[in-house]
Amino acid sequence: MLRRTSVRIHQKHREHNGHLQLRPYASSASSTTTMHNDYGSMGAAPNGILKSAAESPAARSPGGEFTTENALAGVLKKSTVVVAPLAENESVSEHTTILRTPSFATRAREFRFLDDALSMTPSAVSSSAQNVAAKMASLRRRSSIVRDKWASKLEFMLAVVGYAVDLGNIWRFPSVCYKHGGGAFLIPYFVMLIVGGLPMFYLELALGQYHRSGCISIWQKICPMFKGIGIGICFICTFIACFYNAIIAHAVFFVFGSLKTMSLDVPWKTCNNSWNTPLCTDKTNVTEGVAGMRTASEEYYLFNVLQSNKATGFDDLGGLNWPLAFCLILVFTLVYFALWKGPRSSGKVVWITATAPYIILTILLIRGLTLPGAAKGIEYYLTPRFDKLLEPEVWTAAATQIFFSLGPGFGVLLALSSYNEFNNNCHRDAVVTSLINCFTSFFSGFVIFSTLGYMSELTKKPVSEVVGDSENSLIFIVYPQAIATMQYSNVWSVIFFVMLITLGIDSTFAGIEALITGFCDEFPRTLQRKREYFVLVVIIIYYFGSLPTVTYGGSFVIPFIDEYGVSLSVLFIVCCEMIAVCWFYGVTRFSEDIRQMLGKYPGLYWRVCWSICPVFIGAIFIISVYHTNFSPLQLPNYVYPEWSVLLGWTMRMLSVCSIPVVAIYLFIRTPGTFSERMRALLTPQQRRGSMVSSVHSLPCSGDPNHQSTVLLASPSATDDHFNSNNSVAHL
DSSP: OOOOOEEEEEEEOSSOSSSOOOOOTTOOOOSOOEEEEEOTTOTTOGGGGOOOSOOOGGGSOTTOEEEHHHIIIIIOOSOOEEEEEOOTTOOHHHHHHHHTOOOHHHHHHHHHHHHHHHTSOHHHHHHTHHHHHHHHHHHHHHSOOOOOOOSSHHHHHHHHHHHHSOHHHHHTHHHHHHHTTBGGGHHHHHHHIIIIIHHHHHHHHHHHHHHOOOTTGGGGTTOGGGTHHHHHHHHHHHHHHHHHHHHHHHHHHHHHHHHHOSSSSOTTSSSOSTTOOTTEEOOTTOOTTSTTOEEHHHHIIIIIISOGGGOOBTTBOOSBOHHHHHHHHHHHHHHHHHHTTTHHHHHHHHHHHTTHHHHHHHHHHHHHHTSTTHHHHHHHHHOBOGGGGGOHHHHHHHHHHHHHHHOTTSSHHHHHHTTSOTTOOHHHHHHHHHHHHHHHHHHHHHHHHHHHHHHHHHHTOOGGGTSOSSTTHIIIIIHHHHHHTSTTHHHHHHHHHHHHHHHHHHHHHHHHHHHHHHHHHHSHHHHGGGHHHHHHHHHHHHHHHHGGGGBTTHHHHHHHHHIIIIIHHHHHHHHHHHIIIIIIIIHHHHHHHHHHHHSSOOOHHHHHHHHHHHHHHHHHHHHHHHTOOOSOOEETTEEOOTHHHHHHHHHHHHHHTHHHHHHHHHHHHSOSOHHHHHHHHHSOSOSOSOOEEEEEEEEETTEEEEEEEEEEEOOOTTOTTOOTTOOOOOO
């Protein structure tokens, strides 16, 4: 909000008077003007410390007095520049990062310091370089305003690809595709991608890059009433982190199990192990006439990995599965060291976690295509059954899958793109990474279904009967069973499960990064300066919160959290996010934001999709609620207790109710009448947190060896206080 303050600007003619002189950058003005501020009684009013190299006599009163509104709206008709000497070992990018912070008070202190620097003579600047550096360093230590950046464009792309191409592409997509008619599912999947997934993906990347804020504080700049979306996102990220990391821990257990054996065979190849039962069979051609028989890989997973025979159900989870708990510690340790330094650490990790899966998938596909019966599985995968398209569940599953896979609505894209350069081409990033994600899902289907065809050939069963009833049985029972029949099975096993680990790790640390960035941006002074400790606290809390998933009854907890904590809630969050951005913030205003970053407005396709997406996603959400079963959750051989329904809906309401609860709280806290409160909650409180559009280093007048940072600011054309011809710095 702009405060009305008085600014007296003194004009200094172009002369060598010992002061640094500011030159309008990219301006046709022939004269050079240096303007200084007489603060008087202004105190810490941030708008009173603006340095400008442009003037407009028409906007100045006879006494030379300017209100903030007049000074910004009428005075600065040319490019606004801010100049400050560079301290020792200080780069231009550091100044850029400082001035992009949304914190008004912090920037006020920064600019007061810059004003002191501007008052120095060149010789004084040179002689006090160490003092300047010390003061700047002290200021940065006191204010948590330095925002990290990706070391390179490629690191950001790998991070987004690593997040989007997650465990769901291997674990969830083939299972969902298999369940809903094979190739027929690809039609609603790509329809949902074009209509909802891709536009939402682009929208979140652009929002995060433009406003440079996490999932909580960003709503102050868009529509404060919807700030609860950020809280709801944090709940969803928490639920995902709990059960997702447990799945990764299962994969870690399989890797250790494959390496532990002295032979080249995996331990689930035979039934001669301590965990096997009389119902175990290591014959692959068992017919359905033999009731109750289990494969060796199924018993290995159920009775050695999960040890589910030691739990009776959701109301009796048994004790802690210590081997899995240890694997979970390893997973969270990897996540911590990927996150503790922000983009500086995660940007290095993604070089491995985002690229290794493609190498491994290619190796597994080549191996799968050489197996007998592979063509049968691929044929089933690609053959569409169009009657499935008439089932609403198929479209609901496609919408849930595309959002779960691409990840809009989880706050991760906001967090990752907030560390980008302001002019980064996020449009290209959105299209490329979305297509890579969908290609990977489609590509992984060939890997999985070629192996399913092989298993169909071995078991003499149709492909539709090869897979078990649960989704995780595909990667932890069926695929390991196929691996056990291959030569050097332990090698193939390690390759496959290392791929699952790399897919899951970068996905889970990206999800946790969304929560960490959200809270660090919301509480920068208390959390951002101590990020390493804050990340450690979050990881410890998440680990203990995940322990129920690694009990003996963890197989009952994981599907419960997946069902009640994520699937329906994320659709509601995405719907509210689209409403807030596309209808309240406005497609026109958002398109102007993109024009400032990329130099051109988004095309008609994007604007139309953003306009109708709230209706489209809202319809999917309503259909999902209509088809939601309010009875206890059921597994193939187990029905959850009645009280679990209340617990499950409580988990759902934590994220869903965050939006109205926070809106009501903000409404009560906002002063004024009813209409004034509503106007305040529906109006962006700050048009932008990163007005700096370019940075240049220029020599100081009189001392060409000393560099100064020049930051050019560009306002939004839709801002109420500015028109499109102005170039101003928001403070």
